[in-house]
Amino acid sequence: MSHTLAPFATDRLLELYRGMRLVREAEERLSALFAEGEIPGFIHLSIGQEAVPVGVASVLDEADTLASNHRGHGHAIAKGLDLDRFFLELLGKQDGYCRGRGGSMHVADMKLGMLGANGIVGAGLPIAVGSALAHKIRGTGHIAVVFFGDGALAEGVLHESMNLAQLWSLPVLFVCENNGWSEFTEGARQLTTDPQRMAAAYGMKATKVDGNDVIAVAGAAREAVATVRAGKGPCLLECVTRRVRGHFEGDPQKYRDAGDVAAATRDDPLARCESQLIADGISQADIEAVKTATAARVDAAVAKARAGPPPSPADTLADVYSPPREVAT
Amino acid sequence: MNEVRFGQAINKALADAMTADPSVIVLGEDVARPGGPFGVTRGLLDRFGPERVRDTPISEAAIVGASVGAAMTGLRPVVEIMFMDFVTLTMDALVNQAAKARFMFGGQLSVPMVVRMPHGGGINAGPQHSQCLEAWLAHVPGLKVVCPATVADAYGLTRAAIADDDPVIVVENKALYAAKGDLPDTAAATPIGRARTARAGRDATIVSYGAMVPVALAAAADLGRDGVDAEVIDLRSLQPWDEPAVLASLARTHRLVIAHEAVEAFGVGAEIAARMSDVGFDELDGPIVRVGAPFMPPPFAKTLEDWFRPDAAKIVAAVKRTMA
Numbered sequence: 001m002s003h004t005l006a007p008f009a010t011d012r013l014l015e016l017y018r019g020m021r022l023v024r025e026a027e028e029r030l031s032a033l034f035a036e037g038e039i040p041g042f043i044h045l046s047i048g049q050e051a052v053p054v055g056v057a058s059v060l061d062e063a064d065t066l067a068s069n070h071r072g073h074g075h076a077i078a079k080g081l082d083l084d085r086f087f088l089e090l091l092g093k094q095d096g097y098c099r100g101r102g103g104s105m106h107v108a109d110m111k112l113g114m115l116g117a118n119g120i121v122g123a124g125l126p127i128a129v130g131s132a133l134a135h136k137i138r139g140t141g142h143i144a145v146v147f148f149g150d151g152a153l154a155e156g157v158l159h160e161s162m163n164l165a166q167l168w169s170l171p172v173l174f175v176c177e178n179n180g181w182s183e184f185t186e187g188a189r190q191l192t193t194d195p196q197r198m199a200a201a202y203g204m205k206a207t208k209v210d211g212n213d214v215i216a217v218a219g220a221a222r223e224a225v226a227t228v229r230a231g232k233g234p235c236l237l238e239c240v241t242r243r244v245r246g247h248f249e250g251d252p253q254k255y256r257d258a259g260d261v262a263a264a265t266r267d268d269p270l271a272r273c274e275s276q277l278i279a280d281g282i283s284q285a286d287i288e289a290v291k292t293a294t295a296a297r298v299d300a301a302v303a304k305a306r307a308g309p310p311p312s313p314a315d316t317l318a319d320v321y322s323p324p325r326e327v328a329t
Numbered sequence: 330m331n332e333v334r335f336g337q338a339i340n341k342a343l344a345d346a347m348t349a350d351p352s353v354i355v356l357g358e359d360v361a362r363p364g365g366p367f368g369v370t371r372g373l374l375d376r377f378g379p380e381r382v383r384d385t386p387i388s389e390a391a392i393v394g395a396s397v398g399a400a401m402t403g404l405r406p407v408v409e410i411m412f413m414d415f416v417t418l419t420m421d422a423l424v425n426q427a428a429k430a431r432f433m434f435g436g437q438l439s440v441p442m443v444v445r446m447p448h449g450g451g452i453n454a455g456p457q458h459s460q461c462l463e464a465w466l467a468h469v470p471g472l473k474v475v476c477p478a479t480v481a482d483a484y485g486l487t488r489a490a491i492a493d494d495d496p497v498i499v500v501e502n503k504a505l506y507a508a509k510g511d512l513p514d515t516a517a518a519t520p521i522g523r524a525r526t527a528r529a530g531r532d533a534t535i536v537s538y539g540a541m542v543p544v545a546l547a548a549a550a551d552l553g554r555d556g557v558d559a560e561v562i563d564l565r566s567l568q569p570w571d572e573p574a575v576l577a578s579l580a581r582t583h584r585l586v587i588a589h590e591a592v593e594a595f596g597v598g599a600e601i602a603a604r605m606s607d608v609g610f611d612e613l614d615g616p617i618v619r620v621g622a623p624f625m626p627p628p629f630a631k632t633l634e635d636w637f638r639p640d641a642a643k644i645v646a647a648v649k650r651t652m653a
């Protein structure tokens with residue numbers, strides 16, 4: 001497992017930094033909006049885990065498909081979803097990605113292969129496997145990726161999905177974001193094995209990286225994606241990371257040591273990336289400029305989302321089923 | 330016109346759909362090389378090859394979940410679940426994923442997939458291989474459910490299900506697989522949501538579907554000998570179901586019996602009875618009577634299963650009760 005920010009082209013690293021900064025800025029703003037009661041329901045933030053989606057998405061093509069989970073803001077933003085429609089959806093507005101029907105746990109964009117965040121732990125795995133099957137049969141040359149947490153490792157459908165993917169040698173990349181927690185319970189109290197041993201049991205190639213080192217994630221993802229895209233079967237990429245916030249916003253985390261939260265906060269993938277950028281000769285002013293530009297971009301999205309009209313019940317029934325079509329035989 | 334068996338009609342529907350559309354694939358346990366546990370997919374592997382006709386591991390949750398992902402990525406998968414009883418293992422993929430994707434993602438996409446599943450008793454398969462669970466699925470917004478009773482509809486509803494842009498459950502009654510009937514060479518899709526009058530009559534309406542349709546017809550024949558002219562409506566689709574057709578029949582006969590093999594309580598019959606007691610209130614000259622299995626798991630022994638499954642005598646008694 002790599003712990004250092006290996007040498008990497010500075011302009012690419014700056015790109016990754018921009019990507020992580022956008023996810024961070026968006027989620028910090030969501031946290032504030034949630035605290036002010038502007039976001040209905042509940043939201044799960046990935047603050048401190050941004051290197052995983054940004055590192056992985058940096059080596060994907062636009063037409064690659066992606067299945068996400070309940071902690072999916074980073075996956076969506078890193079895949080390139082439109083920030084305005086993202087915020088509109090989270091605020092429950094008509095012009096949001098899902099017309100206000102989905103919210104945080106269901107952001108999707110079929111044009112960008114984003115097959116949806118998902119409120120059901122483990123449910124993204126078979127969806128990605130099926131998407132990969134479609135890529136294979138249709139010969140698209142694209143791959144499918146699924147992000148899931150360590151909690152999903154105990155779901156039965158994960159076993160079925162990994163077995164099927166390996167059995168059929170499907171172009172799918174399994175990305176486990178191992179943050180050590182599932183809701184309010186540590187991983188150690190949930191699983192008798194670990195992702196590497198599980199992958200080995202299926203004969204699946206697997207790598208483990210420091211998930212807070214964006215260069216390590218991007219590097220490992222590039223290798224894994226190359227293997228998958230070459231038709232050599234699925235891969236598992238385990239990214240060891242830390243959850244900084246509670247399971248959801250408003251979670252007082254009484255079950256968690258203050259030391260664990262502090263350690264997670266200190267091991268910040270953005271701070272680590274900034275240090276590397278400075279070492280590479282990028283100025284503090286350049287970094288500040290990225291922060292300012294990102295904040296302005298998020299400000300604009302939030303303003304649009306606040307001003308957006310709420311959805312009306314009138315058109316919702318129409319989308320329970322597809323529009324009728326003449327059946328030809 | 331050819332006389333074929335019910336299962337062969339489904340086989341032809343699958344083959345014709347696969348020929349017409351390269352995005353149609355067939356997958357399930359033992360469907361490819363063995364040709365299906367009930368022989369319905371026989372020969373498809375040879376005709377369409379191993380990419381499109383796939384034997385899967387015993388992973389119901391993953392294969393239905395994968396069908397959702399495949400449907401989102403340009404295929405039209407047709408999955409076979411060996412017995413409807415095993416639908417329990419697929420419920421997340423069906424209920425939380427397939428059924429909701431279109432609505433939940435703001436109408437961005439459709440999920441064109443078909444899940445075929447045999448239900449029903451008659452082969453002494455016992456409590457975990459005989460259930461009729463279609464009401465569960467008909468209760469889920471976003472799913473469609475069809476249940477053919479005839480050879481022509483076995484073909485037609487399967488074609489319609491595959492052509493449909495939404496997830497469709499095709500419920501096939503095991504007892505019908507060997508039934509013979511005519512299939513025209515130019516067989517066509519049966520529109521989803523439209524019932525069929527299996528027998529016209531003036532005195533009472535019997536609404537049914539699947540393998541209970543021939544039983545209802547037998548009951549109607551018996552009633553005829555007693556001077557009661559019963560109409561038999563074959564629903565064909567359970568979700569959506571043809572409310573106008575049932576109401577129109579009720580408006581002619583003023584008496585309604587609903588018969589299905591599933592347990593009576595909280596079933597498809599309950600929904601139809603509730604709607605007809607509302608929109609058809611003025612037409613009713615007697616109580617709406619349901620005929621279904623007693624509220625218990627399907628039993629194994631022949632004497633028990635024969636008693637458990639509704640028969641023509643029970644339907645006759647129900648019609649007589651509503652006419653009393």
Ligand SMILES: Cc1ncc(C[n+]2csc(CCOP(=O)(O)OP(=O)(O)O)c2C)c(N)n1
Nearest residue numbers: 071119120121149150151152179181182183
């Ligand atoms: C099938 C299912 N069971 C339980 C839940 C409730 N739940 C939501 S998130 C979560 C924990 C998931 O942990 P993990 O997969 O490690 O992801 P993380 O939250 O750490 O990112 C649980 C139990 C759920 N949404 N779906």
Ligand SMILES: [Mg+2]
Nearest residue numbers: 149150181182
């Ligand atoms: Mg976790």
